[in-house]
Amino acid sequence: MTASEILITQKEKEIERNLTLTFINHEAQTQPLIKNLNFSKFLLRNFLAEETGLNPTRITADQNVFLIQFCIAGNSTVKNSAQKKVASFKQAAYNIIFLPKGESLTIINSGDFELVHIYLSTDFFSRYTPEDYNFPNSVSTSSKMFPKNLYLSPKLKHILNEITLCDFSGNLKNLYTKAKIIELLALQLAQYEEEKLVPSTLKSSEAEKMMLVKEMIENNLNEPQTISSLARAAGTNEQYLKQHFKILFGNTVFGHMLACKMEKSKEMLLTGKYRITEIAEMVGYKHATHFTSAFKKFFGCLPQSFKTKLFFGGYFSFNLEALEILMMI
Structure with a gap:
């Protein structure tokens, strides 16, 4: 057959x-x-x-x-x-x-x-x-x-955005959505396994402060933010902020901040509506060269070549033979 x-x-x-x-x-x-x-x-x-x-x-x-x-x-x-x-x-x-x-x-x-x-x-x-x-x-x-x-996490949120913004149609869009949903399932199980290893020691009031810090980071990517300024705004101290944020979200404050900036810039790049200098400014970089360097370190390629690389190699992380198999299961 x-x-x-x-x-x-x-x-x-x-x-x-x-x-x-x-x-x-x-x-x-x-x-x-x-x-x-x-x-x-x-x-x-x-x-x-x-x-x-x-x-x-x-x-x-x-x-x-x-x-x-x-x-x-x-x-x-x-x-x-x-x-x-x-x-x-x-x-x-x-x-x-x-x-x-x-x-x-x-x-x-x-x-x-x-x-x-x-x-x-x-x-x-x-x-x-x-x-x-x-x-x-x-x-x-x-x-x-x-x-x-x-x-x-920003990574999971970005995958959801990729599904929504995908410009494929017909069977190819169906295949793309299927692959992304499978990726989401894998990341969710991995995340749960990681969180099981971390004891939940935060009081609800402490967790709420960390959620506030997370929201401030994500809603103000173009603004300069420091550990001290975030701690003051949340009503905690710097040491507790660094410890509790890592416990609750599995990432450091600056690690989360960088991930949010990079995922946001990736979304804007894919729309094709913004210049590199505009994206750099919107995610809090005064100099485009600093943004380009951070982007390359995070994604492994320059922003200018990212969309081309994504189309030919990044939409799917497997070869054509694997795509055919996925279509049949």
Whole structure:
């Protein structure tokens, strides 16, 4: 049997999943808005405040599915119809949620929120997670797969942006999205394994200060920031800031700052709308030469050649033969 015949056979065996999204408006005297979404293996969807407002959204599925919820901005709570337990998500948090057939999730958001949802079939999820991997929570009932939400790092956030901004179409876009979702799954499991090794010793008040520092870094990339200025703004001292930030996020303050600057500059480069000098200024470099040097050290190539390198070698980290295999599984 040829590769194309195998591919056709597998497509015939694909099961289509149906998601029903019900947008509930308690104030208006109208019927809830209902959207039906179909997918076979995976589906990515953005939720924005301007689309749904602060009204609850109820999600049901006709088959067992996994939902990866990324809270990009704002706050969100997720409640299952079969349980009283509520899962809370703050900005830059994510988790994997198992949604059994016949149950529903109600999502309530606050603030100027932005969520990214990735829905996965159980077949897809089990195929691309290690067979012997023991998730801390059971998949027999609706629950978060990780006991505590994980931190949405700049690298994970950038992968989500790559999927959204991808200008491929048709089968190539589908293949690209699939590869990126598999990459996300691998990085999430690796992140959880790393965080298990670090004891959670921070009080909630200390963790909130570190979240504030993280937000200040990410929202002011063009401004000069020092350990002392960040510590003062968060109401802590420099020693605690360096220790607690590393415990909570697995990276140093300056390591996170550099990663944010580089990932932001990478996003702007890919749009093709900005000159190198403009990007350097927007991520806090007074001199373009200093930015170019930092970029090359971080990514291994100059900003001027980055987009060409990405197109020919960086969109995928495997060869054409591997792409053909991926198309068939």
